[in-house]
Amino acid sequence: MTDDDYYPPVSPISAGLPGKCPRCGRGHLFKNFIDVPPACDACGLDYAFADSGDGPAVFVIMIAGFVVLGFALWLEFTYEPPMWVHIVVSLPLLIVVCGGLLRVLKGVLICLQYRNKAAEGRWEG
Template identity: 60%
Template sequence: MEDKAHYPPVNPVSAGLRGNCPRCGEGRLFSGFLGLRERCSNCGLSYSFADSGDGPAVFVIMIVGFIIVGLVLAVELAYQPPIWLHLVLWLPLTVVLAGGILRPLKGLLIALQYRHNASEGRLEGGPEDT
């Protein structure tokens, strides 16, 4: 990680959800929909530390699944529509919701990773210590 001392603290939640740099809060984090830039255009922070892994996808599955299943059950119990109507309603809504929250969640996890200096775990006495 690079030196944080020269920058005022940035709220990782607001910076991450907006897709801004976790150090300065100004530069853009993403280049495209989910691809990360190499570094911040404002403060020069290298984003090489950033590895959100499958975390954002897991949160999206849980959040969107909870919403969609609740809505499907409510509509089914109230109206009992045919299956084709369920497909027409819930497939597009699932795609829109998942696509809408995936990027902000990825930005949030990367900002929290920066804030807490999170990195891959290492064992003492491993090959990299010799």
């Protein structure tokens, strides 16, 4: 019997979106904006497995690029504003969308990594 057997299954989405522990759903997954602490403060789960790599950044680039570029194109073709309007409006939008999505997507990917027991490939020998 493992430690995981003592905890009911937690949805990776419901735990990852608010940044909660993938095992207990109560502890914090982040100690500040996107840094992962060594262990869960509620159940003690070791977060050494948590390596989301560049996955969250790739998803953020794709989603934010689609949203912000779509908005900038709409703004350009609808109102034809000067370039400074694009800088004043689109740049802050890009920063808000990227900042808002990065933590959320990193939390979801770490929770999915825990649930699926994803790890680096190892040679059996």
